[in-house]
Amino acid sequence: MKSISIAILLFFIISIQINSQNLNIEITENTDTPYLLGKIDKVGLEGDNYKSWFTKNYDDYKPNSEIITTIASELKNYTITLFMGTWCGDSKMEVPRLYKVLDACDFPTDQLTVIAVSREPNMYKQSPEREEKGLNIHRVPTIIFYKNGKEVNRIVEHPVKTFEEDIRNIITVNNYKSNYQIVAAVDDILNKKGIKGLKKKQKKLLKKFEGKVSSMFELNTYGRVLYATNRIEEAIAVFKFNTKLFSNEPRTYMSLANTLGVIGQKEEAVKVLESAIKLFPDNNDLKQNLEVITSN
Numbered sequence: 001m002k003s004i005s006i007a008i009l010l011f012f013i014i015s016i017q018i019n020s021q022n023l024n025i026e027i028t029e030n031t032d033t034p035y036l037l038g039k040i041d042k043v044g045l046e047g048d049n050y051k052s053w054f055t056k057n058y059d060d061y062k063p064n065s066e067i068i069t070t071i072a073s074e075l076k077n078y079t080i081t082l083f084m085g086t087w088c089g090d091s092k093m094e095v096p097r098l099y100k101v102l103d104a105c106d107f108p109t110d111q112l113t114v115i116a117v118s119r120e121p122n123m124y125k126q127s128p129e130r131e132e133k134g135l136n137i138h139r140v141p142t143i144i145f146y147k148n149g150k151e152v153n154r155i156v157e158h159p160v161k162t163f164e165e166d167i168r169n170i171i172t173v174n175n176y177k178s179n180y181q182i183v184a185a186v187d188d189i190l191n192k193k194g195i196k197g198l199k200k201k202q203k204k205l206l207k208k209f210e211g212k213v214s215s216m217f218e219l220n221t222y223g224r225v226l227y228a229t230n231r232i233e234e235a236i237a238v239f240k241f242n243t244k245l246f247s248n249e250p251r252t253y254m255s256l257a258n259t260l261g262v263i264g265q266k267e268e269a270v271k272v273l274e275s276a277i278k279l280f281p282d283n284n285d286l287k288q289n290l291e292v293i294t295s296n
Contacts, residue, residue: 025128027118035087036116038128041109042099044116050086057096063104067164072105074171077147079111083132084141087119090157091141098143101163124228133229136187138222139180145170156180182209182245183222186238195237206244216246220255232263243272250276250283261293269293 024044028034034049045054082098084091102112117125117132117140125137135144139157145167146152152170156178159166169176178184185205189197213219219242226235239256246252253276260269273290280286 033087035085035119037118038116039131040086040114040116045086045095045099053092054096057093058100061097061100063101064162064164065104067168068101068104071164071168071171072107075105075107075167076111078152078171079113079146080107081113081115081131081144081146082141083115083117083125083127083135083137083144085117085119085125088140090139094141094158094163098141098163101167121228125225126228136183138183138225154178180218180222182213182218185209186219186222186241190234190237195233198237198241202241202244205241210245213245216242216249216252219245220252223255223259227259232259235259236263247279250280250286254286254289257289257293261296266293266296 022039024036024040024047025038026034026044026047026049027037036044036047036050044050080102082095084095086092113131115127115131117123117127117137119125125140126132135142141155141157143155144151145154153174153176155163155166155170158179160177160179166176182205185208186198189201193200219238223235223238223242226232226238236256236259239252239259243252243256253272257269257272257276260266260272270290270293273286273293277283277286277290
């Protein structure tokens with residue numbers, strides 16, 4: 001009986017060691033500045049290379065104590081998955097604030113999962129274990145709230161109001177609309193109806209979102225994530241749609257043309273740039289882009 005107990009204890013110790021070895025992995029090679037990758041926790045964020053921004057932004061934030069009192073108990077019925085980048089300015093600002101709110105709520109640490117994603121082009125906003133797969137992580141930080149194993153809502157990049165107010169909405173009336181609703185809409189269409197569905201819904205989307213999207217980078221970044229995860233045709237469809245939504249923005253045409261060029265569709269890339277130059281005859285960036293593609 002004693003030998004069985006010892007074996008169980010050894011197994012438990014080994015399991016803890018394996019898990020700890022996979023926690024707070026720091027990338028230091030082939031990078032200008034170190035960054036964390038994969039599953040992390042508060043201890044990792046308080047490490048030497050990150051504590052300067054984490055501690056300052058954590059200490060500086062003063063949560064609304066009245067709202068904290070109203071949300072603390074109910075929030076414990078949820079689990080939270082946070083995707084962030086220790087290289088990302090928004091994550092550096094917002095994640096310490098989120099931790100401050102969760103600590104004020106006495107939120108159980110075992111109900112919070114934190115994933116640090118990569119900034120490298122070949123793993124753009126991805127993690128080694130691909131925890132982000134299928135979750136439409138196009139901006140960081142992204143904070144996903146789950147109840148009974150199902151996503152209830154999410155906060156994308158930064159709160160619409162404050163973390164306390166946004167969380168109160170999510171766990172009560174839940175009519176909360178996160179930032180980047182255009183991306184949420186396009187992603188939903190692509191997942192359910194594919195590229196044909198996006199083309200079919202294009203006019204409705206333009207009517208709904210024209211003038212309501214902050215910049216061309218909302219869909220542009222989403223397109224980059226699609227491309228990085230090998231959803232190339234979908235990325236091209238998104239870049240094409242972006243040229244319709246931001247037809248007055250030369251960079252949308254360059255993003256589309258450069259992607260077409262990279263995948264070998266040189267003629268199509270040239271057509272896109274030539275059409276854009278007709279619209280913006282004085283734009284030197286478009287002309288230089290065309291020269292690069294035609295010379296290769």
